[in-house]
Amino acid sequence: MSHYVGRFPDGAAGLGLLTVRLCYAPLAFGIVALPPMTTAGAMVLRLVAGMLALLLVAGFATRVAAFTLGVAVLLALVVSTGPERLLLIGHTGGCAAMALLGAGAYSIDARRHGHRVIHLTTRPPDRGGGD
Numbered sequence: 001m002s003h004y005v006g007r008f009p010d011g012a013a014g015l016g017l018l019t020v021r022l023c024y025a026p027l028a029f030g031i032v033a034l035p036p037m038t039t040a041g042a043m044v045l046r047l048v049a050g051m052l053a054l055l056l057v058a059g060f061a062t063r064v065a066a067f068t069l070g071v072a073v074l075l076a077l078v079v080s081t082g083p084e085r086l087l088l089i090g091h092t093g094g095c096a097a098m099a100l101l102g103a104g105a106y107s108i109d110a111r112r113h114g115h116r117v118i119h120l121t122t123r124p125p126d127r128g129g130g131d
């Protein structure tokens with residue numbers, strides 16, 4: 001019996017991955033608010049956070065965006081103290097899971113790299129005569 005495992009799951013699993021992406025997108029803005037920043041650094045970090053949030057919501061380059069967000073969470077974990085550290089540890093695992101699972105069927109990634117059918121045809125053997 002052969003099994004087909006979709007690279008971009010749809011149905012309940014696809015909706016679950018969409019929900020995870022939508023829930024983790026605002027995390028980028030929360031990470032930006034944690035460390036003290038200068039005005040120039042704050043503007044750049046907010047721009048990067050906005051780009052990460054948009055990428056996650058749209059499901060475009062999801063694995064790269066989730067990995068980048070996970071690195072940002074780890075960096076924020078270094079500068080944070082108190083109860084937010086426990087939340088950040090949990091978010092690190094969520095970002096890792098999202099980076100490993102991918103975007104799901106309801107994403108731009110699925111439209112760009114989705115299911116493709118390859119048709120293989122047989123050719124008759126070469127009937128070359130010997131020299």
